Each structure stands twice: as C-alpha cells, then as structure tokens.
Amino acid sequence: MGRVLFLEAFDAPPPEAAGPSHSPDWREGYAEGILAGQAQAAAREAHLSDEIVQSISDLSFTYAEARTQVLTSLEPLFRSILERLMPELVRHMLLPHILQELMTAAHVDSESPIELTISPQDEPALKRALMGAMPLPLQLATLPGLEAGQVMLAHRGIETALDLEGLITGIEAVLNALFDETARRSRHG
Numbered sequence: 001m002g003r004v005l006f007l008e009a010f011d012a013p014p015p016e017a018a019g020p021s022h023s024p025d026w027r028e029g030y031a032e033g034i035l036a037g038q039a040q041a042a043a044r045e046a047h048l049s050d051e052i053v054q055s056i057s058d059l060s061f062t063y064a065e066a067r068t069q070v071l072t073s074l075e076p077l078f079r080s081i082l083e084r085l086m087p088e089l090v091r092h093m094l095l096p097h098i099l100q101e102l103m104t105a106a107h108v109d110s111e112s113p114i115e116l117t118i119s120p121q122d123e124p125a126l127k128r129a130l131m132g133a134m135p136l137p138l139q140l141a142t143l144p145g146l147e148a149g150q151v152m153l154a155h156r157g158i159e160t161a162l163d164l165e166g167l168i169t170g171i172e173a174v175l176n177a178l179f180d181e182t183a184r185r186s187r188h189g
Contacts, residue, residue: 113138113139118151119149
C-alpha cells in the first residue's frame with residue numbers, strides 16, 4: 001500500500017478568499033500612520049546624526065587639548081636632552097665627522113696646483129730659488145705684459161696680484177712725505 005502525497009497548492013487564491021476588504025477610512029488612517037512613522041523615524045535619525053556629529057566634534061576638541069598638553073609636557077624633556085646630551089653627542093660623534101670632512105677638503109685643496117705667473121725677467125731668479133724649496137704642486141708660467149716684481153697667484157679660481165715694485169715705490173713715497181713734513185716742521189718751528 002502506498003501513501004498518497006499531498007502537496008501544497010501555490011496558485012493564487014480565489015478572489016473571494018483574498019481576505020476582508022478594508023474600508024476607505026481604515027486605509028486613510030493606515031496611510032497617515034505610515035507617514036507619521038516615517039516622519040518620526042527621520043526625526044530620530046536626524047537627532048542621532050546631530051548627536052554623532054557633536055560627539056565627534058567634542059572628541060576632536062578633546063584630542064586637540066590632549067595633544068597640546070602632551071606636547072607642552074614634552075618640551076622640557078626635549079630641551080633637557082638638547083642642553084645636556086647634545087653637546088656630548090656632538091663632541092663624540094659630530095666633531096670627528098666634521099674633522100674628517102675638513103681634512104678631506106684640505107687634502108683635495110692642497111693637491112690642486114698653485115698657478116704662479118711671473119714676468120719673464122724674474123723667471124731665472126725664481127727658478128733658482130724654487131730648486132731648493134720643498135716640492136709644491138706649482139705651475140710656473142710667464143706673462144710678457146708683467147713688469148719685474150709683479151706676480152699673479154691663482155688657486156682654484158681665486159687670483160691674487162702682487163706688485164713688489166709698486167709696494168716698494170709706495171713705501172718710499174710715504175717715507176719721503178713723512179720726512180719732508182718732519183723737515184718742514186722743524187724749519188718753521
């Protein structure tokens with residue numbers, strides 16, 4: 001014997017079995033209730049949003065106050081570190097580094113040659129004088145336009161002009177003027 005299988009029907013119910021029909025007053029009241037509920041939910045949501053915004057604003061203000069207070073509290077610590085520890089750190093760590101950089105620069109600077117430009121008349125005497133001197137990175141050149149006693153020194157783009165004859169002439173002029181003035185005063189009292 002087999003059993004009979006009863007399956008539920010999913011067909012649309014007949015129109016008379018759809019349920020009781022509601023009156024127009026009931027439908028109007030139902031629609032007003034739905035609208036009132038939606039308005040109340042929107043008002044509650046807006047109120048909650050305002051509270052959240054205010055809470056976040058309060059938190060950000062509190063955070064700013066706390067941050068300022070922490071940074072203000074850290075300032076004496078940092079100042080103490082800078083005043084007490086930094087000189088020692090500088091002395092032990094930075095000064096050797098600076099010294100090394102200075103020595104490297106001095107070595108590089110001293111390896112570049114000094115350009116010495118002289119008059120052709122001074123060349124033989126200067127070459128004899130430099131023969132016994134310690135070796136220097138020196139480039140010797142003559143310039144026909146220079147007079148005896150004039151020298152041009154150039155090193156790494158910096159040039160210096162020396163005029164020994166002009167210096168001697170200037171010293172002689174100053175001394176002569178001094179002696180002339182002294183002699184004139186002694187004559188006229």
